[in-house]
Amino acid sequence: MIPADDYEPPRPETDDAAEWRGLSRSAVFRRGLAVALTVPGLILAASSAGFGALSRDAGFSLFNSVFMMAAFFALPAQVVMVDQMARGASLSAGALVVTLTGIRLLPMCVVLMPYLKGPRATRLGFLLAGHFIAVTAWMEGWRRLPHLPAEHRLDHFLGIGTGLLGSTLIGTAFGYELAGVVPPLVSAVLLFLTPVYFLLSLIAAAAALSDRYAIVAGVVLGPPIYLLVPGFDLLLTGLIGGTIAHFAARHREARP
Amino acid sequence: MSEMSTGLTATLILLAIALFVHEPWRWIGIFIGNRIDVQSPWFQWVRSVATALVAGLVMRLILFPAGALAGLGLGVRGLAMAAGIAAYFLLGRTLAVGVGTGALVLVVAQSLFG
Numbered sequence: 624m625i626p627a628d629d630y631e632p633p634r635p636e637t638d639d640a641a642e643w644r645g646l647s648r649s650a651v652f653r654r655g656l657a658v659a660l661t662v663p664g665l666i667l668a669a670s671s672a673g674f675g676a677l678s679r680d681a682g683f684s685l686f687n688s689v690f691m692m693a694a695f696f697a698l699p700a701q702v703v704m705v706d707q708m709a710r711g712a713s714l715s716a717g718a719l720v721v722t723l724t725g726i727r728l729l730p731m732c733v734v735l736m737p738y739l740k741g742p743r744a745t746r747l748g749f750l751l752a753g754h755f756i757a758v759t760a761w762m763e764g765w766r767r768l769p770h771l772p773a774e775h776r777l778d779h780f781l782g783i784g785t786g787l788l789g790s791t792l793i794g795t796a797f798g799y800e801l802a803g804v805v806p807p808l809v810s811a812v813l814l815f816l817t818p819v820y821f822l823l824s825l826i827a828a829a830a831a832l833s834d835r836y837a838i839v840a841g842v843v844l845g846p847p848i849y850l851l852v853p854g855f856d857l858l859l860t861g862l863i864g865g866t867i868a869h870f871a872a873r874h875r876e877a878r879p
Numbered sequence: 880m881s882e883m884s885t886g887l888t889a890t891l892i893l894l895a896i897a898l899f900v901h902e903p904w905r906w907i908g909i910f911i912g913n914r915i916d917v918q919s920p921w922f923q924w925v926r927s928v929a930t931a932l933v934a935g936l937v938m939r940l941i942l943f944p945a946g947a948l949a950g951l952g953l954g955v956r957g958l959a960m961a962a963g964i965a966a967y968f969l970l971g972r973t974l975a976v977g978v979g980t981g982a983l984v985l986v987v988a989q990s991l992f993g
Contacts, residue, residue: 732908
């Protein structure tokens with residue numbers, strides 16, 4: 624628990640915060656659930672359908688496919704898990720690649736946590752919120768939470784996560800059952816939605832100069848690093864690109 | 880591992896991997912994020928790392944895609960991505976407009992040149 628007067632929001636509240644005042648906790652949670660019905664929620668459901676189809680191809684049961692979605696709630700980890708099992712890799716090799724994909728969640732949790740702290744924060748709430756942190760929920764939290772009064776942020780984010788989790792489970796089951804029925808061009812469009820949404824959300828959420836530099840650095844460095852060290856590419860792109868962006872922005876801002 | 884893909888054994892293996900090698904990264908992130916000072920340069924640095932990492936993921940998904948998207952040419956994918964970004968900036972910075980335009984251009988370009 625964090626005392627309310629110790630808490631400083633990372634960004635000042637905006638005018639939008641006024642409309643949230645006086646809402647009940649369940650109303651705030653329900654507004655979070657509704658994010659599942661917006662464009663990002665639908666894109667995530669479509670991506671989950673892609674995962675369901677992949678998981679079926681690899682020989683998993685419907686239950687285990689849906690269970691994997693709930694237990695990991697991070698598509699990259701699930702895709703490498705399925706891929707490893709399909710190739711008959713050893714359990715330890717599977718665990719290693721899964722943990723490599725999971726490292727990227729660490730900085731995402733670090734930067735969202737300050738928004739989740741507030742007068743109503745509990746340890747259980749944090750753990751639940753942490754489980755929901757994968758790119759889509761993180762992005763929606765990153766975009767939406769600064770506009771909310773501090774006391775509503777955790778409740779709202781738990782709503783966002785619950786709604787998105789629900790839509791991924793339904794999406795996975797749909798994809799599992801419909802695998803092979805959908806034409807390839809439709810599947811290609813569904814796979815294309817995710818990166819476009821990710822990039823536009825990053826641009827939309829970029830508040831500081833370092834954010835804009837970091838986007839450019841990730842875009843430029845990502846492909847060559849992937850070709851050089853696949854598997855470690857996301858982590859290295861983040862560390863190298865983020866460090867360059869951080870110092871470049873500080874250097875730039877230090878000048879008059 | 881493949882013979883264990885169905886049934887309760889697989890469920891337990893998946894649960895163990897999720898809980899012991901995947902979820903702890905989230906716990907560590909929460910632990911650090913709960914204590915870090917958001918005004919500190921460290922926090923600003925981690926924020927840049929997270930942003931660059933997701934930007935790198937975007938490029939990987941577009942340039943080196945898996946599944947059905949790999950069946951479309953690089954030019955078609957790149958053109959659709961550029962169209963999505965342009966539409967986002969030119970048409971009122973709306974997420975749905977940018978994503979929708981990108982998807983539309985992907986279908987049209989694939990039908991014309993694919």
